[in-house]
Amino acid sequence: xxxxxxxxxxxxxxxxxxxxxxxxxxxxxxxxxxxxxxxxxxxxxxxxxxxxxxxxxxxxxxxxxxxxxxxxxxxxxxxxxxxxxxxxxxxxxxxxxxxxxxxxxxxxxxxxx
Numbered sequence: 001x002x003x004x005x006x007x008x009x010x011x012x013x014x015x016x017x018x019x020x021x022x023x024x025x026x027x028x029x030x031x032x033x034x035x036x037x038x039x040x041x042x043x044x045x046x047x048x049x050x051x052x053x054x055x056x057x058x059x060x061x062x063x064x065x066x067x068x069x070x071x072x073x074x075x076x077x078x079x080x081x082x083x084x085x086x087x088x089x090x091x092x093x094x095x096x097x098x099x100x101x102x103x104x105x106x107x108x109x110x111x112x113x
Contacts, residue, residue: 008083012073019074033075040067 019025044064047056076083097110106113 012077015070015074016077028074030075030078033071037071040064040071044068
């Protein structure tokens with residue numbers, strides 16, 4: 001499988017340009033971005049409702065996932081968060097909570113390991 005290519009800054013810049021050309025920044029406060037993110041996540045979940053995961057329509061999954069990512073990136077941009085760094089920081093915190101020797105092959109929450 002090819003490695004995805006994506007430049008977070010380039011994507012965020014394109015989103016901001018699209019938003020600003022339409023004067024939509026006025027609607028993109030943190031609360032509304034978080035609400036939109038939640039709604040789009042629900043729409044992504046609809047792709048899988050009452051189906052095996054293999055039955056989901058990939059074009060629809062891609063469309064809804066793009067919406068989820070877009071709102072997440074715009075929320076990060078609002079707070080001037082470094083997306084790469086916050087994700088790497090979260091991975092590091094999770095590595096502490098889920099050590100390989102205890103978590104490998106387990107779906108248990110870290111409090112149950």
